[in-house]
Every structure is written in C-alpha cells, then in structure tokens.
Amino acid sequence: MGKTGLLVVNLGTPDAPEYGAVKRYLTEFLMDGRVIDIPFWKRFLLVNGIIAPFRSRKVAREYKKLWTALGSPLLTHGLVLVHKLLQKFDRSPWDVEVELAMRYQNPSIQVALEKLRAKGVDEIIVFPLFPQYASATTGSVNQKVMEVVSQWQVIPSIQFLNSYHDHPEFINAFAMKVLEDIGEHRPDHLLFSYHGIPERHLDRIRVEAGYCDTCCNCGNGEYQSYCYRSACFQTSKLIAESIGLDADNYTTSFQSRLGKDPWIKPYTDATIEELTKKGIKNLLVVSPSFVADCLETTLEIGEEYRDLFLENGGEKFNFTESLNADNLWVDAVFNIISTKYFKTEIPESGRIFSLVDTESAVLSRARSI
Numbered sequence: 001m002g003k004t005g006l007l008v009v010n011l012g013t014p015d016a017p018e019y020g021a022v023k024r025y026l027t028e029f030l031m032d033g034r035v036i037d038i039p040f041w042k043r044f045l046l047v048n049g050i051i052a053p054f055r056s057r058k059v060a061r062e063y064k065k066l067w068t069a070l071g072s073p074l075l076t077h078g079l080v081l082v083h084k085l086l087q088k089f090d091r092s093p094w095d096v097e098v099e100l101a102m103r104y105q106n107p108s109i110q111v112a113l114e115k116l117r118a119k120g121v122d123e124i125i126v127f128p129l130f131p132q133y134a135s136a137t138t139g140s141v142n143q144k145v146m147e148v149v150s151q152w153q154v155i156p157s158i159q160f161l162n163s164y165h166d167h168p169e170f171i172n173a174f175a176m177k178v179l180e181d182i183g184e185h186r187p188d189h190l191l192f193s194y195h196g197i198p199e200r201h202l203d204r205i206r207v208e209a210g211y212c213d214t215c216c217n218c219g220n221g222e223y224q225s226y227c228y229r230s231a232c233f234q235t236s237k238l239i240a241e242s243i244g245l246d247a248d249n250y251t252t253s254f255q256s257r258l259g260k261d262p263w264i265k266p267y268t269d270a271t272i273e274e275l276t277k278k279g280i281k282n283l284l285v286v287s288p289s290f291v292a293d294c295l296e297t298t299l300e301i302g303e304e305y306r307d308l309f310l311e312n313g314g315e316k317f318n319f320t321e322s323l324n325a326d327n328l329w330v331d332a333v334f335n336i337i338s339t340k341y342f343k344t345e346i347p348e349s350g351r352i353f354s355l356v357d358t359e360s361a362v363l364s365r366a367r368s369i
C-alpha cells in the first residue's frame with residue numbers, strides 16, 4: 001500500500017477578529033452557491049451590498065471575545081486534532097500524512113492538497129468535521145476538492161467520507177461527554193441543538209434523491225442519511241439510546257438562522273421558551289453538529305441561549321463542550337478511518353496511544369499556514 005493523505009476539513013474562520021478579515025471570510029463563505037443558493041447576481045448584491053458590510057462589524061466584536069493567544073478556537077482545535085492524528089498514524093502500520101484545511105479562508109483546501117501532493121500521497125481521504133451531510137458544508141468541501149484536483153495531471157484516488165452522524169465511534173464519543181455532564185449537573189432535560197439550514201436546501205435534496213415528504217419527520221420511522229434534518233434527529237436518538245435517556249427527556253432543535261427564509265424547525269430559541277413553560281429549570285445543551293467549539297457554540301449557546309433560558313425562568317443552564325481535540329475524539333477519528341479505509345480491526349489494547357500535546361508543535365504548524 002502506498003502513501004495516503006488524510007485531509008481533515010472544517011468550515012473556516014476569519015484570519016483575525018477584525019472588520020476586514022471578517023468581511024473577507026463572510027464574503028467568501030456566503031458567495032458559495034451551495035450556502036446561499038440563489039442566482040449569482042442576486043447573491044453578489046446581497047452579500048457584497050448588505051450582509052458583508054453590515055454584519056462584519058458585529059461579528060468581528062464576537063470573534064474578539066472568542067479569540068485566544070493561539071487564534072480562533074475552531075482553527076486551534078483543528079490543528080491539535082491533526083497533530084494528534086499524525087502521532088497516532090506514525091505509530092500505526094499505515095503510511096498516512098494528515099493536513100487540516102478550511103473550506104473558507106486558511107489553511108485553504110488548495111494549499112493543504114498541494115502539501116499532500118508534495119509529500120507524494122497517491123490516494124486521499126477527505127474527512128469533513130461535519131458529522132451530518134449538508135450540501136452547504138460537506139457538499140461544498142467535496143466540490144472544492146474536486147475543483148482543485150481537476151487541475152492536476154495525476155488525479156489521485158479520492159475517498160469522500162460524506163457523513164458519520166450514526167457511526168458508533170462518533171456516537172460513543174459524544175455520549176461519553178454528555179454522560180459526564182449529566183453526572184455533574186443533574187439536568188431535568190437535555191437539548192440537542194444543531195446548526196440549522198434553510199428548508200429549501202432539504203427540499204432540493206428530497207427532489208434530487210427522490211425522498212418522500214416525510215422522511216425527516218421528527219426521527220420517527222425511516223430516516224434518510226442525506227437529509228440533514230433527519231440525520232440530526234438520528235444522532236440525537238442514538239446518543240440518547242446509548243446513555244439510556246427516554247424520549248421524553250430530550251428534545252432536538254436547530255439554531256444559527258441567517259436571513260428571513262424559513263429554516264428547518266423546531267428553532268432552538270422557541271424550543272427553549274417552550275421548555276421553560278413546561279417547568280424545566282435545569283437544562284443541559286449539547287450540539288453534535290459541531291465537533292469543535294466555535295462562535296456558534298461558545299457564544300450563541302453559551303451566552304445567548306443561556307440568557308434566554310434564565311430570562312424565561314430557567315435556573316441552571318449548562319453546555320456540553322464539543323469533542324475538540326479530546327483523545328476520545330482522536331481515537332474515534334482514527335478508528336473510523338482505519339476500519340473503513342484500511343479494513344482493519346483495531347485491537348482493544350492498541351487503541352489508545354499516549355499523546356503528548358505541545359503548544360509549540362501546534363504553534364509551529366499554525367505559523368506555517
């Protein structure tokens with residue numbers, strides 16, 4: 001077997017918590033036709049004339065609150081994850097190079113793929129940091145990868161891992177985090193809050209894939225793994241089952257709406273209000289559409305939704321941190337990749353290697369971007 005390149009990809013984040021960098025990020029992101037799926041000229045006017053100039057100042061202020069000495073948390077978690085994965089693959093029987101890429105801004109997919117090519121990989125596995133497939137996220141990453149390699153003389157064999165929302169390794173990793181927090185905070189109720197998407201995006205997939213109208217009906221009956229909403233309900237169900245939580249004790253909802261079009265429901269803000277009306281006083285929120293903490297978890301859930309819950313009579317609000325670069329998650333990614341692509345059973349004793357995290361190793365990687 002030759003050398004394999006593992007491309008780990010997340011959404012992207014601005015290069016700095018400043019107006020200009022945020023505007024560049026939002027413009028690249030929202031000009032993607034898979035994200036705002038309207039005709040180009042309308043999108044161009046909307047993004048360049050309204051959203052980017054007016055939203056960037058407020059969003060830059062939010063990024064400033066989030067920023068650490070190492071940069072944006074989304075990027076830092078990705079760098080540490082990749083660093084640990086490299087250590088694991090170095091001790092494995094397989095010859096694997098690992099690179100982090102962001103769909104928007106840096107490190108770009110183009111640069112990361114060029115690095116893998118320079119290292120002589122002859123096949124590439126694309127691992128999105130999105131457990132549930134959406135055209136706006138995984139679909140867009142896959143399209144970009146194909147655009148880049150289409151310019152190469154030698155197009156390597158490429159494996160796209162489209163989703164792992166129901167993979168036992170992913171479910172188990174999140175379940176462990178939730179279980180720990182349930183033990184600590186003893187909540188009355190668990191809220192699974194996923195990033196939303198416009199309803200129109202689901203309709204497009206439904207028509208293209210020939211799914212029935214009710215495929216994503218609240219997780220009941222058949223589910224379709226390419227229907228983002230349905231996959232989110234399935235993730236909640238599997239995590240809940242694995243920790244022995246009854247259906248009455250958890251709810252699934254969708255957050256982070258942008259614009260006036262209808263997004264998939266139920267909305268997280270409305271759900272939080274309903275839960276308080278039902279007398280829920282102690283709420284634990286978990287967001288398994290994100291495998292790394294970022295603006296949408298730390299600030300939107302950790303501040304906005306916390307305030308909303310407390311203003312409506314809630315008393316205790318806690319948020320389960322994401323998988324970030326926990327060894328639990330590193331092991332899960334390693335196991336997902338090696339069992340799927342290297343067709344190997346992982347011996348129980350060989351699963352966990354001791355990993356030494358050095359800030360300087362992460363920093364030097366960050367500087368080379």
Ligand SMILES: C=CC1=C(C)c2cc3[nH]c(cc4nc(cc5[nH]c(cc1n2)c(C)c5CCC(=O)O)C(CCC(=O)O)=C4C)c(C)c3C=C
Pocket residue numbers: 011012013014026034035036055059072074130134136137195196197198256258289290293294295296
């Ligand atoms: C988890 C998967 C994600 C889906 C699905 C998704 C869809 C989606 N997002 C927007 C608009 C914005 N998202 C923003 C931030 C953001 N989104 C995700 C993930 C998903 N987005 C992440 C991980 C982040 C955080 C990045 C970070 O640096 O912390 C933003 C930027 C912030 C803001 O302006 O509020 C926007 C805008 C759309 C329109 C969409 C589906 C069509």
Ligand SMILES: [Fe+2]
Pocket residue numbers: 195256
């Ligand atoms: Fe988003």
Ligand SMILES: [Fe+2]
Pocket residue numbers: 202206211213214215216217224227229230
């Ligand atoms: Fe559906």
